[in-house]
Amino acid sequence: MDEVLTLGIDIGSTTSKCVLLKNGAELVSSSLISAGTGTSGPQRALDAALKQADVPLEHLSAITATGYGRNSLDGADFIVSELSCHALGAAALMPGVRTVIDIGGQDAKVLRVGLSGKLESFLMNDKCAAGTGRFLEVMARILELDVSELAGMDEQAAGKVSISSTCTVFAESEVISQLAKNVDLHDLVAGIHASVAVRTAGLVRRLGLTEPVGMTGGVARNGGVVRALETELGVGIAVSPQSQLAGAWGAAVYGWNKEKE
Ligand code: ADP
Numbered sequence: 001m002d003e004v005l006t007l008g009i010d011i012g013s014t015t016s017k018c019v020l021l022k023n024g025a026e027l028v029s030s031s032l033i034s035a036g037t038g039t040s041g042p043q044r045a046l047d048a049a050l051k052q053a054d055v056p057l058e059h060l061s062a063i064t065a066t067g068y069g070r071n072s073l074d075g076a077d078f079i080v081s082e083l084s085c086h087a088l089g090a091a092a093l094m095p096g097v098r099t100v101i102d103i104g105g106q107d108a109k110v111l112r113v114g115l116s117g118k119l120e121s122f123l124m125n126d127k128c129a130a131g132t133g134r135f136l137e138v139m140a141r142i143l144e145l146d147v148s149e150l151a152g153m154d155e156q157a158a159g160k161v162s163i164s165s166t167c168t169v170f171a172e173s174e175v176i177s178q179l180a181k182n183v184d185l186h187d188l189v190a191g192i193h194a195s196v197a198v199r200t201a202g203l204v205r206r207l208g209l210t211e212p213v214g215m216t217g218g219v220a221r222n223g224g225v226v227r228a229l230e231t232e233l234g235v236g237i238a239v240s241p242q243s244q245l246a247g248a249w250g251a252a253v254y255g256w257n258k259e260k261e
Pocket of ligand 1: 067
């Protein structure tokens, strides 16, 4: 086998991501479209990754779909749970990682990963928006910021405004009343990040923490949440620049592993 191209597509709740790998390891192209399951996002992400690589669909050895909307894609060779794909992707992007914290648009998961990237155990919060990317989107909207601006605000915080509500709807009212009191915006953002960190750390402790720890999912792009989690857990957390692509990356690796069998 000289050049095997496998594509992984992660169809999330809010985004669609593709990773095209050569021989299961070398990144050929990737795409990220801000439209998830039930939209044109998955197809656009697929088209964008193929166009960027200048590769026709027929040259792919395997397409593996994962994520919340994984069953909705026509033409997938494999459909694999996002837990397995995130474990494989995290192991490829952050070799040696044993605990993976994955926070996406609508859920948060903590995975224990074996050295080969095999999922050993996990815990998930998919019942409540608090502690997920959705919570951060709601808060950013109230503060008239983009989610990508939250980390920069946190960096300049001198302290943090404590958010006591554990429910997104109540926390939203709490943040609005803090704004009315003219609290420092930077400290408020730091408090919002700390509240996500406290919830996530609870999940990590329930599963048990094995170092090294890494983070995947879109929220890993928010350095403020990563720092708050490091403080809360008392450990360093590795983040790959490709963190949001971890599920799609793992799906592409899965396809390659199947091709090798
Ligand atoms: P899903 O797979 O469920 O669609 P993702 O893993 O792509 O979710 O994560 C989406 C979340 O990532 C958003 O809710 C947002 O909080 C966060 N996010 C996305 N882009 C950025 C960014 N540039 N900076 C900070 N956070 C981001």
